[in-house]
Amino acid sequence: MSGDLPGAVLFACTQNAIRSPMAAGLMKHFYGHKVFIASCGIKPTEADPFMIAVMDEIGIDMKKHRAQGFDDLEDSSFDLVISLSPEAHHRALEMTRTMAIEAEYWPTLDPSVVSGNREQKLEAYRQVRDGLMKRLRERFGALGARGV
Numbered sequence: 001m002s003g004d005l006p007g008a009v010l011f012a013c014t015q016n017a018i019r020s021p022m023a024a025g026l027m028k029h030f031y032g033h034k035v036f037i038a039s040c041g042i043k044p045t046e047a048d049p050f051m052i053a054v055m056d057e058i059g060i061d062m063k064k065h066r067a068q069g070f071d072d073l074e075d076s077s078f079d080l081v082i083s084l085s086p087e088a089h090h091r092a093l094e095m096t097r098t099m100a101i102e103a104e105y106w107p108t109l110d111p112s113v114v115s116g117n118r119e120q121k122l123e124a125y126r127q128v129r130d131g132l133m134k135r136l137r138e139r140f141g142a143l144g145a146r147g148v
Contacts (some may be wrong), residue, residue, distance in 0.1 A: 005140055006079035006102075008036040012088035016041025016067040018051045018125070019084040019108050023132045025060045031140060038078070042087045044069045048112060054125040084108040106135055 009027060013020040016039055024039035031037075044067035055062045070091055080102045083089035092103040108131065114124035 005031060005035050008075075008078045008080075009038075010073070010078040010081040011037070011039040011084065012041065012070070012081055012092055013039075013084040013108070014042050014087050014110070015045045016069070017045050017048045018110065018112060019128065019132075020088070021047060021062060021065045021067070022051055022055060022129055023082065023084060023136070025055055025062050025065070026129070026133055026136055027140075029060050030136065036075075038073060038075070040068050040070050040073055042069070042085075042091060044072070050111070050121055050125045054122060054129050057126075058129070080104065082106055085110070104139075106132075108132065 011020040011023040011027070020039035020041060024037050027035065027037045047062065047065045047067060052062045052065075076095075076099065078099075078101055081092040081095060082104045083092040084106055085108070089103070089105045092105075095101050096103050109124070109128055111121070111124035111128045114121055
């Protein structure tokens with residue numbers, strides 16, 4: 001299925017604190033040996049500790065994630081931008097006007113809006129993580145950790 005993989009993928013959301021780093025972390029883990037992957041946000045902010053925790057549960061270390069905005073990207077030659085929030089999708093569509101880039105919108109809940117105790121919040125983040133993993137598998141084929 002790797003023939004379906006683009007050469008470079010950008011994941012974008014609102015803050016680059018939860019959804020886009022989570023998607024990029026998963027993509028790097030499963031397809032990073034074949035694809036260049038980055039993430040960014042409209043209004044970058046600090047990495048969310050719950051995002052770091054649920055990614056750590058599946059063996060993906062996100063502690064070094066540093067949020068960046070669209071203007072902070074060192075490279076803009078992506079084949080595909082996958083936006084996870086409406087604001088990011090508007091920006092992705094703007095990119096398609098001036099670049100040869102494909103844009104896809106994967107509407108994804110911002111789990112930080114879920115209230116409740118720590119376990120309820122973590123469960124919302126796990127649902128987002130697992131939903132992104134499912135979308136990646138559907139879009140890019142069977143998941144296989146790097147080197148497999």
